[in-house]
Amino acid sequence: MSEKVFGLTIRLYDFSETSRIGVFWTREHGKMRGLARGAKRLKSSFESSLDLLNACSIVLIRKASGLDLLTEAQVRERFPALRLDLSALYGGYYLAELLADLTQDHDPHPPLFDEALQALRDLGQPGVATAPRLAQFELVLLRELGYGPALDSCAACGSDIGDDVLAYSAAAGGIVCRPCQNTFRERRPLSVEGWRAMRNIRLGGDGWKGLDDPATRREVRQMLDDSMSYLLGRRPKLLPYLGS
Numbered sequence: 001m002s003e004k005v006f007g008l009t010i011r012l013y014d015f016s017e018t019s020r021i022g023v024f025w026t027r028e029h030g031k032m033r034g035l036a037r038g039a040k041r042l043k044s045s046f047e048s049s050l051d052l053l054n055a056c057s058i059v060l061i062r063k064a065s066g067l068d069l070l071t072e073a074q075v076r077e078r079f080p081a082l083r084l085d086l087s088a089l090y091g092g093y094y095l096a097e098l099l100a101d102l103t104q105d106h107d108p109h110p111p112l113f114d115e116a117l118q119a120l121r122d123l124g125q126p127g128v129a130t131a132p133r134l135a136q137f138e139l140v141l142l143r144e145l146g147y148g149p150a151l152d153s154c155a156a157c158g159s160d161i162g163d164d165v166l167a168y169s170a171a172a173g174g175i176v177c178r179p180c181q182n183t184f185r186e187r188r189p190l191s192v193e194g195w196r197a198m199r200n201i202r203l204g205g206d207g208w209k210g211l212d213d214p215a216t217r218r219e220v221r222q223m224l225d226d227s228m229s230y231l232l233g234r235r236p237k238l239l240p241y242l243g244s
């Protein structure tokens with residue numbers, strides 16, 4: 001049975017002398033992978049379409065067992081602005097790494113698909129700061145996968161926090177109140193500005209655009225670094241290349 005889907009190429013790796021495996025983030029089916037036979041030959045039918053961060057129409061032949069076969073890939077959208085700005089390009093690779101490593105095969109999240117594409121369209125454009133734009137993508141990813149950080153009340157006990165001394169703990173899953181802070185030793189102190197910034201970005205829309213203050217940007221970045229590293233069980237590989 002063959003199936004035509006639209007997906008973002010989030011990982012590519014060599015399978016043999018001549019073949020590669022492509023991993024795609026699709027709107028309808030979530031993460032899918034397929035073996036592209038002959039993709040490494042000079043005159044392959046995939047030409048230059050199989051490239052990281054291209055959005056492609058792909059045709060997969062579903063196999064009852066083993067890898068699905070990728071028989072066609074046609075580029076529908078490239079993101080040329082990424083290639084003009086190194087921080088945007090690394091940001092794009094970081095986005096692909098998170099999708100590849102944190103989502104499950106055949107577990108679709110259409111809002112996360114749409115957000116990933118929109119983030120790639122935005123990155124590298126004039127006036128778009130990479131880290132704040134990525135922060136919105138990351139908060140959508142966390143929410144869609146069921147790990148959206150608690151930002152309104154204590155993640156551990158649920159009590160109201162108000163403007164009391166704030167802290168953020170990835171292990172607790174958000175902000176933690178003063179009594180709970182002793183339980184979560186990896187917590188970091190959180191300023192009221194950092195807390196407000198996270199809440200604004202979570203709202204979607206243009207919340208990330210107001211993130212101008214360097215100290216607040218660093219705080220937001222650290223919270224997201226903690227959460228992504230906690231979920232992955234390691235630091236994301238692209239993390240050292242991201243600024244704040």
Ligand SMILES: [Zn+2]
Pocket residue numbers: 154155156157158159176177178179180
């Ligand atoms: Zn608490």
